[in-house]
Amino acid sequence: MKFREDINALRAIAVVSVVLFHFNHEWLPGGFAGVDVFFVISGFLMTMIIVKGLEKESFSILSFYKARVRRIIPPLAVLCFVLMLLGLFLLSPIDYLNLGKHSAASLTFLSNVVYWTESNYFNPSSNEKWLLHTWSLSVEWQFYLIYPVVLVLLRKFLTLHQLKAVIAISTVLALLLSILVTMKSSSAAYFLLPTRAWQMLVGGLVFLYPLNLKANTKSPLQLIGLLLIVTSFFIFTPATPWPGYASTLPIIGTCLVLITHNNESFVVNNKLTHALGKWSYSIYLWHWPIVVAGYYFELGAYWWAVGLPLSIVLGAVSFNYIESKSLKDYRLDKIKVILRPIPFAVMSSLLGLTIFHSNGLLSRLPQKEQLLVLSAIEAKDDWFYPEPNIEIEGLEIRFIKGKSNKNILVMGASHIEQIYPYVSSLDNEYNIYFLTQSGCFVTPSMKNPKWGCGDLQNYQKLLNKIKFEKVLTSFYSFNSYLPISSSKRQTEKLIRIKEYDDFLFNLKSPNSDNKCTTLG
Template sequence: MKFRKDINGLRAIAVIAVVLFHFNNTLIPGGFAGVDVFFVISGYLMTAIIFKGVEEQNFSILKFYMARANRIIPALALLCSVLTVFGWFYLTPYDYSVLGEHIRSSITFVSNIVYWKESGYFDTASHYKWLLHTWSLSSEWQFYLIYPVLIVLMRKFMEVKTIKQTILCFLVISFIASIILTYHSPHSSYFLLPARIWEMLVGGVAFLYPISLKLRYKKRCECIGFALIIGSYFLITKDNYWPGYLALFPVIGTYLIIQAKRKNSLLTGNWLFQKLGLYSYSIYLWHWPLVVAIYYFSLPSFYIYIAIPLSVLLGFLSYRYIERINFNNNLSTIFGVIKSKPMVMVVSVTLITSVICLQDGFINYAPAKYQYLIHNAQASQLREKCHLRTYQAPSSSCQYFIENNITWATLGDSHSTEIAYTLAKKIHLKDQGLKHFSYSGCKISYKMPKDFSRCAQWYNEAITYILNDKKIQNVVINHRFTKGLFGGDAAHYPNKPNALMTTKASQMVQSFDELVQLLAANKKNVYLFYPIPELPKDIKELIGIKFRNGNMPDNIIGTSREWYQARNQYMIEHFDNASYPSNVHLLKPQNTFCDNLHCYAVKDGEPLYFDDDHPSIIGATKLIESISI
């Protein structure tokens, strides 16, 4: 294709935003929208390549795949190889094992699925994932795999004009689906291709339906597009649902600039943007590991002013000495494809990282105490099976160990999962069973409408099920109350809620009290947990810090008791002053996980969590000791 300076400049506009956002999200609050700009550009270029080949009847799907592989894989394989060597010397065994898994998922282009299953893009834990940014490469690669095949198949049965119209219709359908998915499952919509494909198709439509504009209208079109992109960078934040309809701003902005076709624009054609555009892919690859390094090694914030230019330098070197290599691959036979340089790189990196994963990051070479803590900072083995992320009828909820004599139920969010499992093991000894009701991120939603929360329908149906099942006589309730009421992760000191937040919290807690009273009137016992103490970092990170310092104590402090009280003041005071019936039992995790001064991640040589806020099996076992069977 003929080189377009305006599109190259757009790449610079995108990568600048992404890099600045990742190093300091207060600089450009919506800088993550730069990825959406990349998606539109990719859709435009891929559509141009495919349709020109199809119309000239010389398009080869295999050659298309190999061209994409030659463009993407070498630079990515270099980064993965460098991180593999770096991790051997500087990461803890656990972190090295996780890195191996993430490298393997990145080089095989499924990392978006892996990260979707792990946590959200903006979660605190994301800053310890060295290849988190490769989710976008995986989404693009999945698009590359599907898109040309569909077009070639359609061409066998349709005229080109009909194919264009079909793509336009699918764009509209996929955009509507993206909006729906964004509001029902934000993690899924951020990482997975179905919510992103419309952005790439907008780029495709820009090629399929070009607009001819006069010079003065070209300038206006470009300026509007530029304003939409820059506006999205500063007016949208990570607190907005994304992509959803808000992604129209950077997407349409990119579409307009592509349609303007201004070859020598000052906005996109200046020398700096042209250079950054050329290096943009490699800059994108190298900048994120530098971001993670600052967090991982707790470096002072001024290091970002070293890391940003270093990202550009590494991007230039990768572009100059890796991206520009012309790999001459023999594609005439299957054996030739297998022997191609990109395939060799993928297989080599995959095999090496598979060994790292199989050896658990070579944890056997670590001190015995470290091995014990890591191996026991574990979640329930039934967590993935029994803990819900999307709606499922409460009647289908997990029943542990005993099928018939179900006398117990647990209700809440993800913090109740390990409690359910350990409690079920305990009551199993007395031939009693338990039914487990938990929904990820579920806040108090009793008597609330369906659109109040993502779990409101499920929550009320679960309560109805528990009330109607007369065999269930004991109910244990546990929520991450403070986050559900006011938001905010444990890594951020609790801010004082404003009047509106306090009013909503009061309404939610009032409905919760009604629920407790209702359950108490119909069941033998109701057990309520005060908020479980949270950690500033994943427990494995806290263990890793001690490991790197050559010190593995029996107690590792998570936070201060004062911090716990301040973070959860609202619910602590409420429970302290609540007037519940005598069969409602209040349980205090802070008395188990904390002393008068500190709350612990590791106490008396035992890991109490498996991440930064969920109790481990060991921690949950300690929590249920106060429940009478």
Template sequence: MEFRRDINGLRAIAVALVVLFHFGVPGFQGGFIGVDVFFVISGYLMTGIIFSRMRKETFTILGFYLDRARRIVPALACLCFVVLLVGWALLLPVNYVELGKQVLGSLAFVSNFLYSQEAGYFEQAAHEKWLLHTWSLSVEWQFYLLYPLALVALRLFVPIDKLRWFILAAAMLSLAISVYASSRWSIHAYFLLPTRAWEMLAGALVFLFPLRRMHTDKVSWEWVGIGLILFSAMFFSSQLDWPGALAVLPVLGTALIILQARQDSIVTSNSVSTFLGKTSYSVYLWHWPVVVWINYFGLGGEAAWTVLGIAASILLGYLSYRFIENMARQRRSRPARAFHSSRPLLHIGVPTTAAAVFGMAIIVSNGVSQRMSEDFYAAMGRLDLPRMNNGWCFYDVNSDENLAVGSEGLHCVRGESGAPLKGLLFGDSFAGHYGPFWDRVGKDISAEINSVTTNWCYPSTNDVIYGDSSTRSYDQCLINRQYFLENVSDYDFVVLSGSWRNIYTSNQMQGVYDAIAYAAQRTRLVIVMPTPTYFDVNVKNIYARSMLFNIDFDISHFAKTGDAEAVEANRAVEAFAEQYDNVVYIDREALFNVDGLPSEVTAENIPFNYDENGHISIYGSKMAAESFTSSSSYRELSRQLMEVRNAKARLKPKPDPKPRELVTQWLTNWDMPNSAVITW
């Protein structure tokens, strides 16, 4: 197809909106719609190429794939390789392994599947994913793979002029799926092809249903299209279900601009638009790692770094365009015999293989853990989750294959071993992470505490979990819950804890309420623990990074949007606990504080949390115990536990007297002279 200045200018608008959005420039909170603009352009151009070649009888699927690979793969592979090199110097081993997986997913064009299983595109945790933006390339490539195959197959049965009606039907179906799925499965709808295909098919329909207009009408309709795009970029936000019904506006705006085909537009044909349009793909590739790099060092949101970041993105994009993309175009323009040579495979295969091998090596070597010092690992060890393999009791059969499913997970005693007061800690990982806490408290109150905890196995009297019921964790959970039902009355007090947020949002709270009621009827005291704070990022990793690079750690910088549901769930559990005189709910403030003031870090400015999912670390659990034992809540709990112990002592039956004691008592009570009392 001939070069279209208007489409090149549209690319400039699209990439500018995406860059401004990702760098957080005010007024462009809807700049993510730039990707939707790209999709329409891509659908239009690909349809033009395929149908033009079909009509000339020169279209081949292999040739089409090779052209797309030349256009996309070299620059992408170069980016992946460079990011891996940067990761060597910057990333912790666990994050480096993640980056290796992201590289493989990006090069295989399946990264959208990977990201659809994780945090949403708009969440703060997304700024930890160096190749998050490659999801759109994966969607496009999947479209490139399936679209020509479908057209060629239909072409066997349908005349070429009739194919557009099938494309129209497919576009309408995809749009309907998108609108329906966006409000129900927002993350999957954002990342996956079925809900995005209609945007590319909309571009196809622009090519297949051309509309002719007068020049004056073209100017007006072009401005309408530009207005729809700018309105969407400035007034839409990440709070919308996307790509839902409102995505029609920027898609329609893009379609209107392409339809007018104005080659002398002041908006799309000026020198800035021409430059940005030509370099748009490479600018798009390089800008996001720059965003992540800036946020990695806590510099996001600062005006100077935003300006520098945008400038760096454009510079890196230009260099990539000049020395990688342009070379690919030159190779493509060579005589046809070059197609049959090994050059295309070398130019595409070598950089891809190099980046892929590098990524696999990082995964296999567990992030090249030797890069970090032993002192660093020692410091990080105490910020781990308390599991069986590091000396605690959480029976993590989900990740530790050495743990057998069975009764071995029912006995792990902490606190004061052999103490007369017996307690049971029961629940999922949110009970397991309180192991060090109850070890300390148990020693203070002279109590032996048995921990029965495993993955997803929150306190409940039924067989429902919020996790994967096909795993070993579920099998262990059934064993744990049966133990709870049969043995809870053997304990003087019971501690219940779970991921109340996940249970609450999964509408499974009735099982929790039943477990609290069941325990309250069978033991003297039930203690319910709170779900800790949920952050949008992994605060432990960010703290580790601050140690590694001597950066100030300020936990107030990190969003907690997901914590609102946890707070609501905690309130629901607390409200239910208040119905029982022998059920005590311990609130967050009693556990996570410094000198009595609520805090998300300890006095040493170390986070209580282990990850972004509300778990606390070994260190955090111990420090929560330190804070708690100085609180009024602890003094009240100690009083209640003392009452439990005294009540148990009063009810304890006296042992039968031994024979010697019986004879002595008989002789003592026998009415006879003192001199006659026989010394026994």
């Protein structure tokens, strides 16, 4: 296939949107939709490769897998290995343990399932997961494994025309499934292949049912498609149920761009989009660990000024010295090409499992510290925090029923959630209401800019509705909520401490004499 600048431009737009979103959600609140753009492109290209091969009766599943291995695994394996090497010196045993687990999951393309079982993608704790972004690679790889096998088997019984119809019907059914699951379990819908498959299948439909467009309609349609994609980056937020019906907007936009097949437009054919599109996979791989580093090492609110160019530089280096070199091996024997990256990936995966099963290489610590870490790991394994089970005045609450009509309010960020398992195991005299939001604070001026904190900051609604005998609060370091890093940092910190002091003074139900306890 002749190089398509429009597809390359879509990759550039997708990776830029995701990177900007990850560095600051306020820049592009719906930038996560860039992943959906990638999925459509993948579906389009994979369907084209498979169906053309079936038409010529020359399709080889081994060759198909070889191409996917050659492109995806080498840069990913290098990333995982580098992170595990650096983590040995920079991460705590528990964090290193998780990195090992996630590296192995990423290299076996099961990370989407692992992350689904751990937490919501948009939860602030996600900022502690160095390889969270590999969930999308796992979804794609699972699709790559299943899709060609299914089409080859169906081709034995169906004509190509019938096969196209089956793909079209499957796309509609998969979309309906995605919408239904998104309403029931947004986390499962976000991470898992069955609810993402339609996005790749719809890309396949663009190839299977091409439109003959007049030359003068291509540019306007392409522009409309690009506008739909960009619009989705601004009108959607992490609070939008995804990838249900809302995700059809960027999907339709991407399809319009693919349908027009217009390489002449300056919007898609320029040096910037050409470079970013080529480097998009490698930029995507490297940018997220850089984002996490900013959080993990508390590098300040302006870390993006270093992180953004560093993501591009590392992406370019990865493309030129890892990705492109592996792509140039296409003349080698099929089996050799598959095996060359696989030993390194297997080695890196085994290293990750070793780190995980050795509790983050715990033996590197003194004996006393090992015992402390082991106790922390055991406690973490027993921890749980359920989904909200009641709603009061629009606020989502975890409610534990007690024996009396007396009430306790537990409110704060994620740190106070740690007491839930203990509290829920008690024979409680009080009704206990948990009002928490990770990464959030209670006063608007102290709002964490990356997360919607509406429930927590509207706590007064709950106080007006219910009389609480006791209120228990806990929040993370004030430094985590300072929006800027400057010479005025200490002054601003003192102002915010005063605000929090006022909050504690006023924290009581109307006409009640409740007591407030703060956990440091």
